[in-house]
Amino acid sequence: MEDNECREGGKKVRLANTPLSASQILTCILPSGGGDAENLQCILRLLTSYGVFSEHREFGGERKYSLTEIGKSLVTDAEGLSYAPYVLQHHQDAFMSAWPLVHEAVLDPTIEPFVKVHGEPAYSYYGKMPEMNGLMRRAMSGVSVPFMTSVLDSYNGFKGVKRLVDVGGSAGDCLRMILQKHHFICEGINFDLPEVVGEAPSIPGVTHIGGDMFNSIPAANAIFMKWVLATWTDDECKLIMENCYKALLAGGKLIACEPVLLDDSNESQRTRALLEGDIFVMTIYRAKDDNSFYFFLFILPGDEDSDQSISDEEDFNVDLRDNCVSLGGPSEKEKQISVFVEDEVETPEFPDEVGFIFSPRKASTCSSDEEAISANEANALPEFSRTPGIKTFHKDGFQDFGSARLDGENTWSVVSKEAKALVHLNENALCSSSS
Numbered sequence: 001m002e003d004n005e006c007r008e009g010g011k012k013v014r015l016a017n018t019p020l021s022a023s024q025i026l027t028c029i030l031p032s033g034g035g036d037a038e039n040l041q042c043i044l045r046l047l048t049s050y051g052v053f054s055e056h057r058e059f060g061g062e063r064k065y066s067l068t069e070i071g072k073s074l075v076t077d078a079e080g081l082s083y084a085p086y087v088l089q090h091h092q093d094a095f096m097s098a099w100p101l102v103h104e105a106v107l108d109p110t111i112e113p114f115v116k117v118h119g120e121p122a123y124s125y126y127g128k129m130p131e132m133n134g135l136m137r138r139a140m141s142g143v144s145v146p147f148m149t150s151v152l153d154s155y156n157g158f159k160g161v162k163r164l165v166d167v168g169g170s171a172g173d174c175l176r177m178i179l180q181k182h183h184f185i186c187e188g189i190n191f192d193l194p195e196v197v198g199e200a201p202s203i204p205g206v207t208h209i210g211g212d213m214f215n216s217i218p219a220a221n222a223i224f225m226k227w228v229l230a231t232w233t234d235d236e237c238k239l240i241m242e243n244c245y246k247a248l249l250a251g252g253k254l255i256a257c258e259p260v261l262l263d264d265s266n267e268s269q270r271t272r273a274l275l276e277g278d279i280f281v282m283t284i285y286r287a288k289d290d291n292s293f294y295f296f297l298f299i300l301p302g303d304e305d306s307d308q309s310i311s312d313e314e315d316f317n318v319d320l321r322d323n324c325v326s327l328g329g330p331s332e333k334e335k336q337i338s339v340f341v342e343d344e345v346e347t348p349e350f351p352d353e354v355g356f357i358f359s360p361r362k363a364s365t366c367s368s369d370e371e372a373i374s375a376n377e378a379n380a381l382p383e384f385s386r387t388p389g390i391k392t393f394h395k396d397g398f399q400d401f402g403s404a405r406l407d408g409e410n411t412w413s414v415v416s417k418e419a420k421a422l423v424h425l426n427e428n429a430l431c432s433s434s435s
C-alpha cells in the first residue's frame, strides 16, 4: 500500500490529503486496532505548530489534520523518494551520541566529536554498518533529486561533456538526472566508496566505480562533485582537488556544488539551515587540522552557448588568481565559507605545492571531446570502466594517464557567473530542505 493510501472498512482508499482526525490516522497506522489516539493528538498538535500539519476544526469540533507542503516532503513520492530518510539519518543513535560532545569541537577542534565517541571517522563507521550506508544512500537520494531538478533547470555547464564522473555520487541519482537531461553525455561514472556503490542500483549509461577519491579518481571530461568538499578539512580538499586535476582530460572542468555560508548572521530560514548544516558537519565529519588554508570553489565552465567547454583562446592568458572564487581564507580569523565574487574576488596566496593552481595552461585544441578521450583513454581507464555495473577502481589502472595530464595542457579558470548560480541554487535548496 502507498503512503497516501489507507484501508477503511476493508477498502483501499486514496487519502488525497483529506483532513483526518487522530483516531482516523491511528486506524491507518494500526488497521487491526489498538494505540492511543489522544497521545497521537499531542504529537500532531505540536507538529502542527511547527508547520508539518494544518489543523482543521469546525465550530470547536474534532481536530483534523492534513499535510502542509513541509509534511508532504516527508511522504514518499511516485519514485519512492522523500526527505524522511534524511531526517531519520540525522537522528540515528550514532549521530545523536556525538551531539553532547559538540563543545569539544570548540575546546579541541583537531578531532571531531563523532570520532571522539566512536573512535573512527563517520564514513569508515558507516562502511561497517550496511544499514547506515543504506540509509545514507536513501537520505542523499531524497534530498538530492529535488535539488538537482533545480540545478538542471538553470545550469548549462554540462554542455560539451562526453564523459562525466560524479565524485562521491552515492547511489548515482545526480548522474542519472544529468544524463537524462543531457543526452550528449555518452558515459557517466558514479564514483564512491566500494561499499556505497556496491549496493547502488543499476542505471542505464552509468558505471558504478568503487574507490577512494584520496587515492585517485577515474578520468573524464568533467567532474561533478556535490556536497563532498564541505565535509573535509582544507588539507583534505586540496588532496581531492589535486586528484580531480589529474583525472581531468584536456579542456576538462570541475563542477563543484557546495553550501556557502553568507556573511550576515540573520534569522532567515536559509541562514539558519546553512549555519545548522555547518555545525552538523563540524560535529560529525570535519576536524580542523590546520587553519592556514583557503577553501576555494573552482568551477571550470565553458561558454554556456558554445559546445566547447574551456578551450577558448582568451582563456590562455587569464591569470587564474584573478579568477578564483574564494570561499574564505586565512584573513578571516576562523574558517568560514563565504563567497567573494567578481569585484570582491580576493587574491589568494597559493601554497607552492599545489602545482595545478600555479599553472593555468591552455587547453588543447581538442577538436572534439571524443578525440581527447580516445587519445588518452587506453592508458587512462581500466578496461572495465566501459561496462555498466559495479567495478572497483584501482589507482594503478591509470597512473600513466595521471602524469600525462600533468604534463599535458589544461585550462583552469573560474567563471563567477556560474559560481553565483550554483551558490544561489545551494542556498535555495538548503532553504527548502530545512523549511
Ligand SMILES: C[S@@+](CC[C@H](N)C(=O)[O-])C[C@H]1O[C@@H](n2cnc3c(N)ncnc32)[C@H](O)[C@@H]1O
Residues within 6 Å of the ligand: 123, 140, 141, 144, 167, 168, 169, 170, 171, 174, 191, 192, 193, 196, 211, 212, 213, 214, 225, 226, 227, 228
Ligand atoms: C554528503 S554525501 C553526497 C552524496 C551525493 N554527492 C549527493 O549530493 O547526493 C558524500 C558522499 O561522499 C562519499 N565519500 C566519502 N568518502 C569518500 C572517498 N574517500 N572516496 C569517494 N567517495 C567518498 C560518501 O560515501 C557519500 O556518498
